Amino acid sequence: MQYLIRGIAFLLLISNLSSCKSTLMRIKFDGRSYQVKRSDVQLKKFLDHRNVEYDYFFRFKEDSLYALIERPHKPGWRADFRIMTIHCFDKADTMVMNWTVCEGFLVDLKLLEDFPPFYNGPFFPTDFSTELGLYLNEGNKIRRSDIEPADLNMVVYWARFLGNMNMKVFNDIADYRKRFPDKKINVILVAVDRNTDWQEKF
Numbered sequence: 001m002q003y004l005i006r007g008i009a010f011l012l013l014i015s016n017l018s019s020c021k022s023t024l025m026r027i028k029f030d031g032r033s034y035q036v037k038r039s040d041v042q043l044k045k046f047l048d049h050r051n052v053e054y055d056y057f058f059r060f061k062e063d064s065l066y067a068l069i070e071r072p073h074k075p076g077w078r079a080d081f082r083i084m085t086i087h088c089f090d091k092a093d094t095m096v097m098n099w100t101v102c103e104g105f106l107v108d109l110k111l112l113e114d115f116p117p118f119y120n121g122p123f124f125p126t127d128f129s130t131e132l133g134l135y136l137n138e139g140n141k142i143r144r145s146d147i148e149p150a151d152l153n154m155v156v157y158w159a160r161f162l163g164n165m166n167m168k169v170f171n172d173i174a175d176y177r178k179r180f181p182d183k184k185i186n187v188i189l190v191a192v193d194r195n196t197d198w199q200e201k202f
Contacts, residue, residue: 038160038193046160047189052170053177054156056147059191073100074123083192084165085157086173088117091150093128101165112176115183116152128153150184157190 044057086106088097097117103109111118129144147153154173158166177185 038191040191043160043191043193050167050170052167052189053174054170054187054189056186056188057191058142058188059193072124074098074121083157083159084162084169086169087126087131087155087157089128089131089153089155090116091152093144093153095123095125095127096152098123098125101169106169106172112172115180117176131155147186147188148184150186152183152185153188154185155188155190157192159192161193 040057040059043059047054047057084101086097086099087095090096097111097120099106099109099111099120103120106112109118109120111120128147132142132144132147156169156173158169160166173187177183177187
């Protein structure tokens with residue numbers, strides 16, 4: 001009887017999956033259920049220990065996370081925020097790539113073979129300034145001038161609990177920059193992990 005109940009529970013969980021989202025992902029995304037919190041220092045130590053190359057590091061305000069859950073991704077896709085996501089913007093600050101891990105691995109999709117990255121549309125475009133203004137604030141306004149001009153800005157949304165998935169994406173991006181040394185490419189990491197000092201700061 002015990003195994004039957006467990007089996008039914010497992011089937012109910014599987015049936016609740018939509019795109020990459022599940023109840024478990026929502027729990028981890030919010031972090032409240034098991035109180036996993038990480039400070040900026042902890043996250044940067046994780047990145048530095050693994051020699052992750054990046055130019056800018058941001059994280060979300062707590063009240064911004066919930067707005068992201070209903071953010072449109074692509075036509076025909078259910079509105080939701082997929083944890084591992086990359087938004088690329090060209091020199092004119094126009095979005096040229098909108099990828100989420102739900103679509104498949106970057107290498108398999110051949111999105112990073114050329115410069116700029118392959119346009120994997122159709123998607124709901126936005127401009128780089130809007131991306132900064134809406135999602136990368138931590139109490140202080142982040143302006144476009146705060147980011148050094150580049151041929152390409154790669155905004156990478158990630159979470160520590162994704163484990164090796166982070167490293168696969170980070171390594172793919174590092175390889176991409178090495179193959180185009182004549183291009184200025186900013187890698188902007190945006191952590192969606194909960195912060196240990198959110199309650200103190202906000």
